[in-house]
Amino acid sequence: MEFSESLHTIVTKRYSCRTYRQEKLSDDDRLELEAYMDDVPVPPFGSNVRLQLKAASPDDEKSLQNLGTYGVIRNPAGFIVGAVGEGEKNLEDFGFIMEHLILFATDMDLGTCWLGGTFSRSAFAGAIGLRHDELLPAVVSVGYPAKKKSMMDAMIRFSAGSNRRKPWEELFFDGSFHGRLDQAGAGMYADALEMVRRAPSASNKQPWRVVRSSDDSFHFYLDRTQGYSGSSKKLFGLLDLQRVDMGIAMCHFQRAADEMDLNGSWITDPESPLPGENREYLVSWKST
Numbered sequence: 001m002e003f004s005e006s007l008h009t010i011v012t013k014r015y016s017c018r019t020y021r022q023e024k025l026s027d028d029d030r031l032e033l034e035a036y037m038d039d040v041p042v043p044p045f046g047s048n049v050r051l052q053l054k055a056a057s058p059d060d061e062k063s064l065q066n067l068g069t070y071g072v073i074r075n076p077a078g079f080i081v082g083a084v085g086e087g088e089k090n091l092e093d094f095g096f097i098m099e100h101l102i103l104f105a106t107d108m109d110l111g112t113c114w115l116g117g118t119f120s121r122s123a124f125a126g127a128i129g130l131r132h133d134e135l136l137p138a139v140v141s142v143g144y145p146a147k148k149k150s151m152m153d154a155m156i157r158f159s160a161g162s163n164r165r166k167p168w169e170e171l172f173f174d175g176s177f178h179g180r181l182d183q184a185g186a187g188m189y190a191d192a193l194e195m196v197r198r199a200p201s202a203s204n205k206q207p208w209r210v211v212r213s214s215d216d217s218f219h220f221y222l223d224r225t226q227g228y229s230g231s232s233k234k235l236f237g238l239l240d241l242q243r244v245d246m247g248i249a250m251c252h253f254q255r256a257a258d259e260m261d262l263n264g265s266w267i268t269d270p271e272s273p274l275p276g277e278n279r280e281y282l283v284s285w286k287s288t
């Protein structure tokens, strides 16, 4: 589905919106979102992703109040709840699909926020009727952004350093992890990489690394934040959110490439450069 604005504009406009106006989704907006949910692309690794919009309806004002977000989200008009089936790369697929929806919602001038930690998994599992062979990695709040952020919202942004992104030299490489790739060197792929750089990630850790090789293949790696997944898993029973981040990065890259008519496909490339310590190879986008 086409956007009404450029991807660059949409990615610049998107931010984690945790404070909404006290306003329900209009019927038009709800129907437009639901139509897009029925039409999301097939994810790169073929997992089965199931999505549902839980919006407060006029005759059921309290329906969202039982869905807990620990006070992080104020006045949500709804939540996009997703479940993913089993599969080796299911969390990446989940991130890919959900981020497509977020970009679409942003284009509709809706505010959104990924919630992988500060939400009650059991309440949302009930809301979507989670099956025993499915996972519920995260949900996304949605609504009309309020002008002023709540104190909680401002505090979370400050502690995650949400306004900052890592510079190119920490994220993108040429040939191997020893080669530097700058915007000029990336040529027609510079925008696609810039869209990856600006993507949202859990606690703003930005774990994606990309190495370009001479045949215009882009190899995606997960650079794990040490102690992050392990300790959060222990604390909150979280799923591996950094794998969800990788799917989000793939979504931004793919959308940018599509917009610029750069043809390519996702493959697993045995020739991909050696990852090095703490880095895990995920996938390559190969130009065709």
Ligand SMILES: Cc1cc2nc3c(=O)[nH]c(=O)nc-3n(C[C@H](O)[C@H](O)[C@H](O)COP(=O)(O)O)c2cc1C
Pocket (backbone or CB within 6 Å): 014, 015, 016, 017, 018, 072, 113, 114, 115, 116, 117, 118, 119, 138, 156, 157, 160, 161, 162, 163, 199, 200, 201, 202, 203, 204, 241, 244, 245, 248
């Ligand atoms: C997979 C994922 C999980 C997230 N989980 C939470 C969460 O539980 N609570 C929260 O307040 N923000 C959450 N966030 C939002 C991030 O903190 C935010 O994306 C990051 O700080 C960058 O800020 P920005 O989205 O405004 O650009 C999550 C983001 C992602 C991608």
